[in-house]
C-alpha cells in the first residue's frame with residue numbers, strides 16, 4: 001500500500017466520520033500506531049503495511065477514530081464508532097474481551113490474525 005493510498009483511506013474515513021480535519025499519516029518504524037490529536041497527524045507502523053492490506057486499513061481507521069470529538073479514548077463509544085467506520089470499508093474485527101485492539105480482521109478475502 002502506497003503512502004498516497006494510506007492518506008486516501010485516512011481522508012475518506014475522516015470524511016465518513018464527519019471530521020473537519022484530515023489527519024496526516026506519518027509512516028514510521030514503530031511498534032504501534034498513535035493518534036496525535038492535538039497536532040493533526042497519526043503514526044502508521046511500517047509492519048502493518050507489510051502485514052496485509054487489511055491490517056494497514058484497520059490501523060488507519062483505528063487511528064482516525066481517535067480524532068472524533070477532539071480526541072476519543074478507547075471505550076464503548078470508540079468501539080462503536082470504529083465498528084461503523086470499519087463497516088464502511090467492508091471490514092470487521094474481533095476484539096479480546098479486555099482489549100479494544102483487534103486480534104482478527106475479517107474481510108471478503110479472509111481472516112487475518114494480528
Ligand SMILES: [Zn+2]
Pocket residue numbers: 062063066074
Ligand atoms: Zn487506539
